[in-house]
Amino acid sequence: MQIRSNSESAAFYRSGKIEEGRTNHHLANLINTQRRLILREYALNFSVNTFDYLGSILSYIAIGVPIFLGTYDALSAPDLSALISANAFVMIYLINCFTTLIDLSVQVTNIAGTTHRVVELREKLEQLYDAQQSHEKNRPANMQGFGWSEMETLLRKDQGYQVEAGSESETEDPPITALRVNDLTFVAPKSTEKLCIGLCFDFKQGVNILVTGDSGCGKSSLLRVINGIWPELRGTVTHGVEQLPHRLLYLPQRPYFTDGSLRQQVIYPLQEFDRLADTGESDDIVIEDLLSKSDLGHLKDRVGGLDTQVDWNWYDHLSPGEMQRLSFTRLFYHKPKFAVLDEATSQVGVDMEERLYSLCSQLGITLLSVGHRDTLRKYHHVELHIEKQGTWSLKPLSAGSNS
Numbered sequence: 175m176q177i178r179s180n181s182e183s184a185a186f187y188r189s190g191k192i193e194e195g196r197t198n199h200h201l202a203n204l205i206n207t208q209r210r211l212i213l214r215e216y217a218l219n220f221s222v223n224t225f226d227y228l229g230s231i232l233s234y235i236a237i238g239v240p241i242f243l244g245t246y247d248a249l250s251a252p253d254l255s256a257l258i259s260a261n262a263f264v265m266i267y268l269i270n271c272f273t274t275l276i277d278l279s280v281q282v283t284n285i286a287g288t289t290h291r292v293v294e295l296r297e298k299l300e301q302l303y304d305a306q307q308s309h310e311k312n313r314p315a316n317m318q319g320f321g322w323s324e325m326e327t328l329l330r331k332d333q334g335y336q337v338e339a340g341s342e343s344e345t346e347d348p349p350i351t352a353l354r355v356n357d358l359t360f361v362a363p364k365s366t367e368k369l370c371i372g373l374c375f376d377f378k379q380g381v382n383i384l385v386t387g388d389s390g391c392g393k394s395s396l397l398r399v400i401n402g403i404w405p406e407l408r409g410t411v412t413h414g415v416e417q418l419p420h421r422l423l424y425l426p427q428r429p430y431f432t433d434g435s436l437r438q439q440v441i442y443p444l445q446e447f448d449r450l451a452d453t454g455e456s457d458d459i460v461i462e463d464l465l466s467k468s469d470l471g472h473l474k475d476r477v478g479g480l481d482t483q484v485d486w487n488w489y490d491h492l493s494p495g496e497m498q499r500l501s502f503t504r505l506f507y508h509k510p511k512f513a514v515l516d517e518a519t520s521q522v523g524v525d526m527e528e529r530l531y532s533l534c535s536q537l538g539i540t541l542l543s544v545g546h547r548d549t550l551r552k553y554h555h556v557e558l559h560i561e562k563q564g565t566w567s568l569k570p571l572s573a574g575s576n577s
């Protein structure tokens with residue numbers, strides 16, 4: 175699987191021989207394990223089959239020894255033959271019972287293994303449920319200073335509900351806070367080294383945040399924690415908007431594509447039938463326009479139309495830069511109020527980066543970006559810098575002073 179997924183990278187390293195050696199080593203390990211298992215089962219299977227096939231003969235040998243030693247000399251011929259058949263019946267019955275028991279033990283072992291896995295899954299689900307419940311409980315209490323009711327009005331407006339004319343919220347919409355990170359400390363799984371200690375910041379509408387720091391300091395880990403993929407060691411992450419594609423969208427470091435048509439890649443995680451059920455309209459023109467804004471107009475012709483089902487893997491047919499631009503097309507399509515971008519422009523040129531960030535600004539998308547490039551600073555208002563030892567700092571950037 176690993177070689178099949180990474181064949182091209184391995185070819186660039188000319189590491190065919192090395193990979194062949196490693197794969198053969200894994201295969202040899204697998205065969206050894208299989209051989210040990212067969213040897214262990216051998217004795218058991220041998221005894222079971224011996225009793226199965228030779229059971230009836232054994233019963234005659236068992237009764238033959240005392241008969242020939244003269245133990246039953248006093249019995250008449252009919253009584254002796256009745257004794258032999260009763261003995262054969264009991265022996266065969268016993269052997270049959272033992273065979274059934276041995277067969278059952280195999281089934282019981284399988285059931286025990288499956289039960290163990292199901293119980294583990296159940297425990298994990300219960301833990302997740304408890305964590306989610308405590309998250310929900312914390313939510314309103316931790317939104318101190320946050321206009322919850324105003325936000326609801328905004329969300330209702332966002333959903334297409336009518337807002338009363340002349341109402342205060344129509345003229346003065348307070349900024350929404352998408353995330354409130356409070357006293358957050360986190361570590362990587364199976365590690366005790368704290369990646370960030372006591373982190374506090376708000377991700378508010380209109381304030382773009384750039385997360386910087388050396389490689390491995392914990393920038394992507396911060397996104398995993400605020401996304402709920404990794405647990406917090408201490409502190410809270412409070413969500414002010416639901417994680418729906420048109421409210422808050424994450425673009426992960428490795429672009430994600432599903433199978434299917436070009437339209438499916440753009441509208442993901444929506445499905446075509448969901449979208450048609452909502453609006454009943456085709457949005458071909460919108461998608462084509464967004465593709466050309468991301469410099470991907472050629473893609474439609476290459477795949478043969480927006481709805482052509484392709485039978486190849488998108489990862490193998492797009493360059494890393496094209497994958498990132500297609501992810502941005504998805505972002506522009508959903509036009510969320512907030513977006514979290516993890517090194518989302520690392521593979522595109524500075525000009526394209528500028529074009530993509532400008533479009534985000536035109537669409538009113540507030541960004542939390544992780545990145546290394548200095549050119550990113552001008553699109554952000556605040557820099558969150560994470561140090562290797564878990565310390566952090568927040569400082570305003572030039573975009574902030576301009577706005």
Ligand SMILES: Nc1ncnc2c1ncn2[C@@H]1O[C@H](COP(=O)(O)OP(=O)(O)OP(=O)(O)O)[C@@H](O)[C@H]1O
Pocket residue numbers: 362363364369387388389390391392393394395396
């Ligand atoms: N799935 C994982 N399981 C365990 N540890 C992990 C995992 N992913 C990352 N780490 C560790 O967590 C630490 C922080 O990793 P992270 O991906 O957050 O770094 P980063 O700052 O985003 O780096 P980069 O700029 O290179 O992407 C690293 O020491 C890394 O080895």
